[in-house]
Amino acid sequence: EIVLTQSPGTLSLSPGERATLSCRASQTVSSKYLAWYQQRPGQAPRLLIYGASNRATGIPDRFSGSGSGTDFTLAISRLEPEDCAVYYCQYYSSSPRYAFGQGTKLEIK
């Protein structure tokens, strides 16, 4: 069973800065099935990135995904107060199994 580990647990940055969030898989996974989500306080999660690097509909280009193998990254440039949220990575395997990372909390100072 694949385990996704996200780091850091909490990230505190100022508006205008760039955030880099990490997701590490316990074994090599297909980039095709790696996704990222944003969950703002009190809201449902929202798909940001699918296939490791493809932005979902309506997602601004400040959000970008990259990576392969076991290491994946979500980058958010030009941080805005509305980016304050918990971010989750997720992987799909053909069993099927859907695994989520434990989340990274992004705080905007």
Add this chain to the structure above:
Amino acid sequence: DVQLLESGGGLEQPGGSLRLSCAASGFTFSTYTMSWVRQAPGKGLEWVSVISGAGDITYYPDSVKGRFTIFRDNSKNTLYLQMNTLRADDTAVYFCTTILNGAFDYWGQGTLVTVSS
């Protein structure tokens, strides 16, 4: 616009049952794989079940297998989750989602299930 509206949550005693519903609109429901994902209070996300567009293929994680049943009525554009033998650790907000290429692309707002005596 895609809309998913969950209902049916509430307070239930351990060992009891609940049925959740998800009314879908804004897309061709019968062509989409659908899923339930839950989130315990203050915790992360956990996948609970998945069903094919035709409703003939379902999968569950071990944590709910044998207790939960996902099913759908494509004539009513509605997804369901029958939850039996509820336990305290089933307490969570339950989200209905669409699935595309292994990603949960649209989410409802969720319905809260509380299991407590």
